Ligand SMILES: Nc1ncnc2c1ncn2[C@@H]1O[C@H](COP(=O)(O)OP(=O)(O)OP(=O)(O)O)[C@@H](O)[C@H]1O
């Protein structure tokens with residue numbers, strides 16, 4: 001076990017009292033917290049140049065490696081495989097969807113669900129907040145969840161219904177979900193910086209951002225500053241990726257689809273956020289409505305074949321379609 005003291009930012013080589021105090025003043029005490037910041041953010045925060053910020057980041061990683069909390073620069077492929085085999089997963093509530101994902105939602109990864117309205121993104125998020133609390137034998141992690149709600153669609157009543165069906169006390173379930181309502185992009189970023197506290201203190205292993213893009217999209221709309229938006233979104237998504245890796249949690253984000261009128265073949269909708277979104281997410285799942293059921297397709301996965309599966313949305317959350325039900 002690593003002592004809390006050892007994770008204090010003052011233990012990073014080259015961090016003197018001045019830098020340490022600046023970090024403390026910004027509410028950053030822990031090396032892992034520091035590492036969720038990118039070099040640009042770090043350089044702004046500390047008022048140092050980019051190279052110095054990169055240097056501090058590198059030394060921080062080195063420290064975590066020394067403490068055994070992170071892998072080194074290179075690892076044997078066999079060790080990487082061993083690590084991959086041991087990665088924990090959270091059930092979605094549907095065996096079909098779990099199988100599509102190779103066993104459920106992975107920790108240390110960013111999983112994006114995108115699709116049109118009513119395709120089930122928010123229902124999946126609610127279900128995961130409950131299933132993450134299940135014990136490991138029931139494909140959960142026995143842990144809590146942090147939920148950032150940007151669309152005001154978090155409904156505790158749904159948590160109650162989903163928990164009841166899974167033999168979890170609804171009262172207990174509600175007490176392990178920490179909900180932050182984000183009013184705008186800056187507020188969303190601020191709340192996201194707070195997440196590490198909930199992971200640490202409350203033992204959360206799932207982070208949800210429903211939806212990641214709403215504010216970015218509306219606030220930067222028509223300002224002619226698409227590049228600014230992409231840059232800020234890029235930074236934001238990288239923060240999430242680092243959060244997943246450093247704290248060994250699962251991060252799930254949702255995203256709407258945008259009409260892409262220039263598409264002549266195939267589905268004329270695309271997830272918003274452009275290429276940046278695609279490059280940041282480890283797994284992307286495209287959801288479509290199909291009558292009562294939903295079709296999920298995994299796209300651009302580093303190791304899954306592109307494949308489809310069906311699931312359904314019920315009062316008890318995400319589930320497999322009933323036997324014999326058609327698409
Ligand atoms: N209590 C319930 N019982 C059964 N099905 C439900 C229940 N609540 C919601 N649903 C299903 O979930 C659908 C809504 O899905 P959800 O809110 O997850 O969509 P979304 O993808 O988040 O959409 P948006 O883009 O608007 O946020 C409803 O149309 C309904 O089919």
Ligand SMILES: [Mg+2]
Nearest residue numbers: 121122151153
């Ligand atoms: Mg929704």
